[in-house]
Amino acid sequence: MPTPAQLPMTLSRAVNIADLRHLAKRRLPRAVFDYIDGGADGEVTLRENSRIFDDVTFRPRNAIATPQCDLRTTVLGATLELPFLLAPVGSSRLFYPRGEEAAARAAGAAGTTYILSTLSGCRLEDVRAATIGPAWYQLYLVGGQSVAMAGIERARLAGFNALVVTIDTPTAGNRERDVRNGTRELTSRRLLAMLPFVPQLLARPRWITGFISDGASMRYPNIMLPNVGPMPYADVGSALERVTITWRDFDWIRRAWAGPIVVKGVLTADDTRRAMDKGAAAVVVSNHGGRQLDGVSATLKALPEVVAAANGRVEVMMDGGIRRGADIVKALCLGARAVLVGRAYAYGLGAAGGTGVARAIDILQTDLVRTLKLLGCGSVRALDRSWVDVPSTWNYR
Numbered sequence: 515m516p517t518p519a520q521l522p523m524t525l526s527r528a529v530n531i532a533d534l535r536h537l538a539k540r541r542l543p544r545a546v547f548d549y550i551d552g553g554a555d556g557e558v559t560l561r562e563n564s565r566i567f568d569d570v571t572f573r574p575r576n577a578i579a580t581p582q583c584d585l586r587t588t589v590l591g592a593t594l595e596l597p598f599l600l601a602p603v604g605s606s607r608l609f610y611p612r613g614e615e616a617a618a619r620a621a622g623a624a625g626t627t628y629i630l631s632t633l634s635g636c637r638l639e640d641v642r643a644a645t646i647g648p649a650w651y652q653l654y655l656v657g658g659q660s661v662a663m664a665g666i667e668r669a670r671l672a673g674f675n676a677l678v679v680t681i682d683t684p685t686a687g688n689r690e691r692d693v694r695n696g697t698r699e700l701t702s703r704r705l706l707a708m709l710p711f712v713p714q715l716l717a718r719p720r721w722i723t724g725f726i727s728d729g730a731s732m733r734y735p736n737i738m739l740p741n742v743g744p745m746p747y748a749d750v751g752s753a754l755e756r757v758t759i760t761w762r763d764f765d766w767i768r769r770a771w772a773g774p775i776v777v778k779g780v781l782t783a784d785d786t787r788r789a790m791d792k793g794a795a796a797v798v799v800s801n802h803g804g805r806q807l808d809g810v811s812a813t814l815k816a817l818p819e820v821v822a823a824a825n826g827r828v829e830v831m832m833d834g835g836i837r838r839g840a841d842i843v844k845a846l847c848l849g850a851r852a853v854l855v856g857r858a859y860a861y862g863l864g865a866a867g868g869t870g871v872a873r874a875i876d877i878l879q880t881d882l883v884r885t886l887k888l889l890g891c892g893s894v895r896a897l898d899r900s901w902v903d904v905p906s907t908w909n910y911r
């Protein structure tokens with residue numbers, strides 16, 4: 515008889531996000547798993563994003579009964595059942611057949627928002643139709659202004675509720691794992707270049723079967739290039755570089771999109787003020803999950819500066835490193851209205867599609883309720899700075 519510790523890990527036995535990560539690693543080819551899991555350069559910021567949560571400690575109020583814990587919050591005027599949204603994660607269709615639709619459906623079923631990346635493998639109309647919850651469209655300018663404007667118009671017609679403009683990708687980050695795994699070669703569609711890296715795909719027959727049954731498409735149907743059609747995967751790095759977004763672009767984006775604009779990738783008071791000047795309704799404190807400029811501050815540490823600069827005039831969210839419900843509680847205590855989770859659900863998607871995303875959401879939701887009860891706090895809306903201690907060395911005002 516195997517001891518409980520020796521039983522194989524399955525979705526129903528996954529107790530935390532690290533278990534989902536383990537399952538994703540087992541199902542996905544190395545190149546796909548590392549694309550999700552990896553960060554830029556030495557991965558210092560990637561690690562620090564998660565580690566920094568250990569530096570913030572709770573101040574519980576004990577001997578208080580909290581039979582009900584209210585996790586609801588409002589973001590951009592919509593009531594969400596949970597204080598976390600699913601972050602834009604590009605190329606999710608590589609993780610699981612119809613990946614973006616599966617993740618959006620799971621978000622809607624749980625009563626929260628799904629944010630669709632421009633770099634999506636599924637058509638934005640299909641993703642919007644897959645969820646009963648709010649959906650936001652994350653914009654990259656790949657392909658140039660007229661291609662982006664066509665995307666914005668499609669997002670409007672499809673009924674997306676907000677536009678998220680990501681500002682931290684003037685070029686692709688240096689993801690060394692991707693280079694080693696031959697991601698560029700594997701997406702090149704040149705057989706000879708691909709060949710040395712194919713064995714890692716063959717080692718995951720279950721993934722290959724799913725990928726082929728899903729059409730084996732390696733294109734982005736929401737980036738329609740003139741004379742080309744949907745942009746091929748291979749062109750992302752250079753495409754990002756050709757179209758660096760600047761604050762001036764917000765003028766035409768504002769004219770093209772009448773709904774709320776969310777600026778994602780803010781780490782300083784200066785950028786918070788610029789976003790507000792450009793009419794943003796919300797900002798996301800984000801370093802792209804440590805995938806862009808390595809060595810920038812962990813986002814939890816940057817959050818108080820942005821909250822102070824926003825001064826209640828725009829909603830502040832944050833993402834980066836969140837793997838447990840307690841992490842979400844700490845971010846809310848430091849002033850985030852809600853958080854975005856990226857890898858936490860991407861691991862679930864890679865492990866088991868929509869069921870895996872639902873499991874990730876469930877794990878975080880259960881954590882949240884337990885953490886609130888142990889804190890003696892009945893509602894996420896009551897969380898503030900008084901529930902935590904932060905290190906005295908933080909630039910916290």
Ligand SMILES: Cc1cc2nc3c(=O)[nH]c(=O)nc-3n(C[C@H](O)[C@H](O)[C@H](O)COP(=O)(O)O)c2cc1C
Binds near residue numbers: 605652836
């Ligand atoms: C595999 C992957 C792909 C991503 N693609 C995008 C993207 O297309 N657009 C974007 O704004 N952010 C993208 N991000 C960043 C996430 O939106 C989010 O900022 C980050 O994942 C948060 O960190 P976490 O993964 O530690 O939760 C991506 C992140 C990952 C892990």
